[in-house]
Amino acid sequence: MTKFNQRTSVSALMGASVMDAQGALYGRVSEFVVAPEIATSQVHGLLLRRSAGKRGEQPALILITDLRLGQGNEMHLREGASPAVLPAEESRLMLERDLLDQQIIDVHGRKVVRVNDVDLVWESANGEGAELSLRIAEVEIGLRGAVRRLLKGLHASTADRIAARFSPSLIPWDFVDLIDRDPSRRVKLKIEQNRLEQMHPSDIADILEELAPAERQALFISLNEETAAEALEEVKPKMQQALIESLDSGQIADIVEEMDPGAAADLLSELSDERSEEILGKMEPEERQEVQELLEFSGDSAAGRMTTDYIALPATAVLGQAIEALRKFEGDIEIVTDIYLLDEEGRIASLIPLVQLLLAQPNAALADLPHSHVVTCDINENGRKVAELFDKYNLRSLPVLDSEQRLVGVIHAEQVIALLRANR
Known part of the structure; x- marks a missing residue:
């Protein structure tokens, strides 16, 4: 069993002829239809402008499975093929209309790019005479795609030869995320x-x-x-x-x-x-x-920069209580670096780095674990002083205390970085 595949592109196929089963011109390609609910990486069918169509007649949708490739990759309808039902507007994607010259997100490269062309691959698992599929391979974002589109009136081999002088700049289709100007779609x-x-x-x-x-x-x-x-x-x-x-x-x-x-x-x-x-x-x-x-609180004060999402436990807590508190924590667990042990008045008794929990014996009392030096600031401290404390003590977080020295919030390093960026 041989596998057939032949590369092409939207620009190469746009306007290409499709012949009927008897070899007469049936129509020319005007669009490429993708039905995401059926297959996100396959062209569902081609829209064709009929060669003998009446004025104002809608293009015909021919499914890719109703096509075969002849000599020179000329497209022919299979015997008995007829136009299919076009998927509803809200559920279809048109490659030329919705992609070319549009901005898309390259989720792999983490950037926004503009589409110049779309690379396609004709495929068949059982040779050239078997049922075809047309896979969306890559999105062209470089000069090669732009040149191919500019030269699309020339013979395909001539256009490809000229475009080949330019290095490809491609994004695999799997690394593309599409956006639409119209939120309803x-x-x-x-x-x-x-x-x-x-x-x-x-x-x-x-x-x-x-x-x-x-x-x-x-x-x-x-x-x-x-x-x-x-x-x-x-x-x-x-x-x-x-x-x-x-x-x-x-x-x-x-x-x-x-x-x-x-x-x-x-x-x-x-x-x-x-x-x-x-x-x-x-x-x-x-x-x-x-x-x-x-x-x-004022936005420039420590209170204005702090979060009330932190983990604090009684000074008598044991390891199991800390693990349970971490499991139930609803804030951003990735920025939690320490657990605060509080006395009966809500004042900080000690500060336990999370890494110590990993090293502790089961049922160990948290107060008995190695703890970090506690640096705090007043709730009304200004942003500049907060930044100085982070710099001086190389802090990952800074507890914020009220006038009675009770813990009311925590400032994390990312809040300080945001403050410094905003004041640049």
């Missing part, structure tokens, strides 16, 4: 959305900043609430406002609830009082209370 284009949501929030933020406003908005509202919240924390305040301005208060509340309380308070503080109150009113009581408390 975004579901159709979310072919590899899961890949996007696995990217680091900082990379998603960079991509959002590269996009034009319409594409940026379409991308943002396609993210799940947790990913949207993480990305929102990484962009500048003006961008935050632009991203949420078209959302209703309930949608924003769902995203804000997933944010770090300190970041959420910073976001709401940039909005009008009326808008902020509307969003708070849609939030769950516990998350609302945390954010409202932080909104009372």
Whole structure:
């Protein structure tokens, strides 16, 4: 059994002739239809302008499986083939209309690029006479694709020979995520959305900043609430406002609830009082209370930079309680570096690095584990002093104390980095 495959492209096939089973011209290729619900990496069929069609007649959809390749890769209809039903507008992707010259996200390269051409591969598992498929192989983003399109009126071999002088710049189809200017059609284009949501929030933020406003908005509202919240924390305040301005208060509340309380308070503080109150009113009581408390403080104070998401246990706690607290922690577990042991008045008795939990014996008392030197700051300390403490003591986190020396919040290194970037 031999496997047949032949490379081609959208630019090479656009306008190409398709002959009927008797060898007469049936029509010319005007578009490539992908049906993501059937196969995300295969061309479902070709739209053909009929050679003998009436004025204003709609193009005919011919399934790829109803084609065969003749000499010189000329396309022919199989005996008995007839036009198929075109998938509904909201469920189909058109390669020429929806991809060429459009911005897409290279999720592997973590950047935004523009599409010049799409590389395709004719395939058959049983030789040239067997049922065909047309696989989407790569997206062309370099000069080679642009040149091929400019020369598409020439004979295919001539155009390919000239284009071959330029080095290819390709993105495998599996590493592409599509965005659409019209949010109502975004579901159709979310072919590899899961890949996007696995990217680091900082990379998603960079991509959002590269996009034009319409594409940026379409991308943002396609993210799940947790990913949207993480990305929102990484962009500048003006961008935050632009991203949420078209959302209703309930949608924003769902995203804000997933944010770090300190970041959420910073976001709401940039909005009008009326808008902020509307969003708070849609939030769950516990998350609302945390954010409202932080909104009372100046943004440049330690309280304005702290988060109330931290792990604190009684000074009498044992290892098992710490493990259970980590399992139940609802904040960003990746930024937790220490566990705070508190006395009966809520003051810090000791600070236990997480790494010590890994080395501890089962049922060990946390107070008996090696602990770090405790550096704290006052709730009203300014941002400059906070940054100095992080620098002087090489801190990963900084506990924030109220006037009675009780722990009320924690500032993590990433908040300080964000502060320094904002003041550059």
